[in-house]
Amino acid sequence: MKINSPLQAYKYLPQTNCGECGEPTCMAFASKLIDRSGKTADCPPLVKEKKFAKKLAELEGLLAPEIREVIIGVGEKAAKIGGDDVLYRHKLTFFNKTKMFFDVADNMEEAALVERVKQIADFRKFYVGNYLLLDGVAVRAASGDPAKFAAAVKKVAETTDLPLILCSFDPAVLKAGLEVVKDKNPLLYAANKDNWKEVGELALEYKVPVVVSALNDLDALKTLAKTFAEAGIQDIVLDPGTVPVGKGLKNTFTNFLKIRRAGIDGDVEIAYPILALPFTAWMAGIEDPVSASYWETVMASMFTIRYGDIMILHSMEPYAVLPEMHLVDTIYTDPRTPVAVDGAMYKVGSPTADSPVFFTTNFALTYYTVESDIASNGIDCWLLAVDTDGIGVEAAVAGGQLTADKVKDAFDKSDFDLKKDVNHNTVIIPGLSARLQGDLEDSLSASIKVGPMDSGRIPGWMEKNWPPQ
Ligand code: SF4
Numbered sequence: 001m002k003i004n005s006p007l008q009a010y011k012y013l014p015q016t017n018c019g020e021c022g023e024p025t026c027m028a029f030a031s032k033l034i035d036r037s038g039k040t041a042d043c044p045p046l047v048k049e050k051k052f053a054k055k056l057a058e059l060e061g062l063l064a065p066e067i068r069e070v071i072i073g074v075g076e077k078a079a080k081i082g083g084d085d086v087l088y089r090h091k092l093t094f095f096n097k098t099k100m101f102f103d104v105a106d107n108m109e110e111a112a113l114v115e116r117v118k119q120i121a122d123f124r125k126f127y128v129g130n131y132l133l134l135d136g137v138a139v140r141a142a143s144g145d146p147a148k149f150a151a152a153v154k155k156v157a158e159t160t161d162l163p164l165i166l167c168s169f170d171p172a173v174l175k176a177g178l179e180v181v182k183d184k185n186p187l188l189y190a191a192n193k194d195n196w197k198e199v200g201e202l203a204l205e206y207k208v209p210v211v212v213s214a215l216n217d218l219d220a221l222k223t224l225a226k227t228f229a230e231a232g233i234q235d236i237v238l239d240p241g242t243v244p245v246g247k248g249l250k251n252t253f254t255n256f257l258k259i260r261r262a263g264i265d266g267d268v269e270i271a272y273p274i275l276a277l278p279f280t281a282w283m284a285g286i287e288d289p290v291s292a293s294y295w296e297t298v299m300a301s302m303f304t305i306r307y308g309d310i311m312i313l314h315s316m317e318p319y320a321v322l323p324e325m326h327l328v329d330t331i332y333t334d335p336r337t338p339v340a341v342d343g344a345m346y347k348v349g350s351p352t353a354d355s356p357v358f359f360t361t362n363f364a365l366t367y368y369t370v371e372s373d374i375a376s377n378g379i380d381c382w383l384l385a386v387d388t389d390g391i392g393v394e395a396a397v398a399g400g401q402l403t404a405d406k407v408k409d410a411f412d413k414s415d416f417d418l419k420k421d422v423n424h425n426t427v428i429i430p431g432l433s434a435r436l437q438g439d440l441e442d443s444l445s446a447s448i449k450v451g452p453m454d455s456g457r458i459p460g461w462m463e464k465n466w467p468p469q
Contacts, residue, residue, distance in 0.1 A: 003063065006027060006034050012058060040063070066264050068272050069081070071185065071209070072187045081099055085264070086264065087264050090335055093336060099310045101313070106145075121159070132326070134325075136164060136165065139166055141167060149173045150180050163185070164184060185208055190210070200228055204231065211239050212224040212237070217240075221239075226269045239277070244299060256306055274307055275311070277312050278312070281296035281299055300327075301323070337390070341364050342387075345416040346384075351382050352380070357422060358458075359429060360386070361396050362390060367385050384414065387410065393432040404436050426448075427447070429450055430453075
């Protein structure tokens with residue numbers, strides 16, 4: 001049994017409201033445990049006092065996710081995978097984004113290797129207030145030579161601090177790579193029916209996570225995972241094989257579903273994160289590289305949705321990477337929490353006392369759309385994001401989260417003074433909030449102009465309506 005409500009978690013806490021966890025009450029702390037923003041170790045009485053030892057052990061068991069969480073790498077950029085409790089995002093949320101690792105090979109020229117690693121490390125895309133980034137580098141032992149592999153791993157580790165996957169079925173090659181990055185917690189790929197004993201020993205000796213691999217054979221995969229778990233290896237990732245086309249692709253998809261369903265339903269022997277290998281698209285006999293990239297993106301999308309926790313990819317073309325990044329970000333956005341920016345007054349460009357003053361809501365998608373429509377047209381202005389709990393303009397007006405009082409409150413809380421910082425005492429409001437015009441004139445004691453319904457029309461609207469007469 002798992003628990004999923006603060007009230008259930010509260011029963012296991014000391015219930016003294018001592019505040020040592022930084023929360024005013026044990027119930028508030030229980031909420032943090034449930035949404036995973038807090039951990040049991042943050043409650044000193046629970047951890048230190050002997051009388052709570054049994055409750056602590058029970059609580060940790062009840063809070064542990066169905067799918068084991070595995071960490072690859074170290075430090076801020078370490079990649080957390082797995083850790084989910086549900087099959088469908090709307091039932092709770094998915095916690096750890098699918099991690100995208102890109103391959104390099106140990107037979108690449110050194111300059112090309114370094115350039116590609118830099119490309120992986122530097123790739124970024126600004127999207128609703130955050131940078132979307134790539135997650136790691138998978139170093140393939142194409143040479144089969146331990147010394148060459150170790151040299152390539154060294155060069156990669158010198159170039160980036162992103163987490164690494166070391167890829168070879170030869171234990172001697174893996175060991176050579178591990179020696180170079182033994183303090184960086186790389187993921188070993190992979191143990192299979194032929195090498196499991198040696199690779200398992202490496203995972204134990206170096207205390208690193210490891211992939212167990214069995215192509216389209218879930219019984220063998222489960223046996224490998226069970227054998228490793230019994231040997232004391234806890235950080236396991238499953239590779240049921242990724243076949244890029246035909247019936248093999250259909251089987252791959254079915255295998256991913258079966259593994260995750262079994263894990264969520266409580267089969268602990270297979271409740272581990274799953275590795276997908278969309279880069280196998282490049283082995284499908286597709287001659288045109290653009291078409292291979294396209295197929296790799298299709299496969300990555302498929303296994304982002306069902307249920308790849310980590311992927312190895314090849315194509316670095318923006319037309320392949322950007323859709324993958326956006327899909328991952330969308331699937332792993334918490335549906336319980338609207339994406340929001342801080343409620344505040346923002347400068348767009350270099351506004352002066354003559355510049356217009358707009359407001360919108362703090363729903364991130366709305367805010368960045370408006371900001372982008374204004375900035376890309378070279379309009380310098382003041383843009384107030386009113387805190388509506390991350391709800392867009394139309395819904396916020398209808399739901400009462402955007403009212404004249406809320407807008408006045410937002411102006412008051414900002415360090416912007418409509419009467420002093422501009423010389424026109426005018427506010428341009430979104431067309432979708434036109435019904436607030438009268439109330440706003442009263443509450444702000446300002447001239448209120450109703451802007452267009454769509455921020456894309458602000459430039460045309462400005463030509464006709466600004467400066468105010
Ligand atoms: Fe409750 Fe523990 Fe927080 Fe104290 S530290 S308020 S006992 S949860």
